[in-house]
Amino acid sequence: MSNWLIIFSGILISLSLAFSLPAQESAADAKLWEASNQRNPDLSMQDVKAFYQEYAPDLLKELADNVRQLPDQAAGFMQQLVDGYRDLQKIRKENPPLYKWQLQRLGNEVKIRRTAKEIKQLEEFLHDKSAADESARVLELHQKKQELKKMLEEAFLASQQHQQIEINRLEAEMNMLKQLLEERKASRELILQEQYRKLTNSEW
Numbered sequence: 371m372s373n374w375l376i377i378f379s380g381i382l383i384s385l386s387l388a389f390s391l392p393a394q395e396s397a398a399d400a401k402l403w404e405a406s407n408q409r410n411p412d413l414s415m416q417d418v419k420a421f422y423q424e425y426a427p428d429l430l431k432e433l434a435d436n437v438r439q440l441p442d443q444a445a446g447f448m449q450q451l452v453d454g455y456r457d458l459q460k461i462r463k464e465n466p467p468l469y470k471w472q473l474q475r476l477g478n479e480v481k482i483r484r485t486a487k488e489i490k491q492l493e494e495f496l497h498d499k500s501a502a503d504e505s506a507r508v509l510e511l512h513q514k515k516q517e518l519k520k521m522l523e524e525a526f527l528a529s530q531q532h533q534q535i536e537i538n539r540l541e542a543e544m545n546m547l548k549q550l551l552e553e554r555k556a557s558r559e560l561i562l563q564e565q566y567r568k569l570t571n572s573e574w
Contacts, residue, residue: 398437406448410456418455425473426480471532478525485518 407415422430429451436444462469492511496504554561563574 396434396437398441399434402433402437402444402448405445406452409449410452413452413456415452418452421455421458422451425476428480428484471528474528475525478521478528482518482521482525485514485521489514489518 403415403419406418407413419430433444433447433451436447458469458472461472489511492507492514496507496511499507566572566574
């Protein structure tokens, strides 16, 4: 796992998730995006923003919250998002199947964190309530817990499958290298003779 992916997972874990983005950017938000554009001239901040709006809008909401509540940390958070976007675009060019998997993983992480937050909110609401008076909420809480368990199981299975695919790929590469080594050993004399001939212009 790359350094950015580790950082990115940490961001997801710490998110205070919301369900919609503010209708308009604040002046401070716009200033931060402009500053990021100057620091990263190789990227279009509009492309970065569009990417996160499509695949992880909660991260943009977290960024906006940082601008208002933790302005000293907002620029660092922004740079992590930009670096994450850059790394993912590199993966997209070099390994499209891995890119697709990373997008699915990102979406699943966001859903898992959102559902976990909903469970916490329901539990807090029901803490001082009578279950008899809030039967609909109790049922909703039960359903959310079952959804979260299912999502965690599916995420674990997907991770295992991805790792197995990577192991199979590495094993195939290793087998190919072993075959090349054996072929080189079998052709030892011919290889040495050819090297000698090139160096001396005479026969071995």
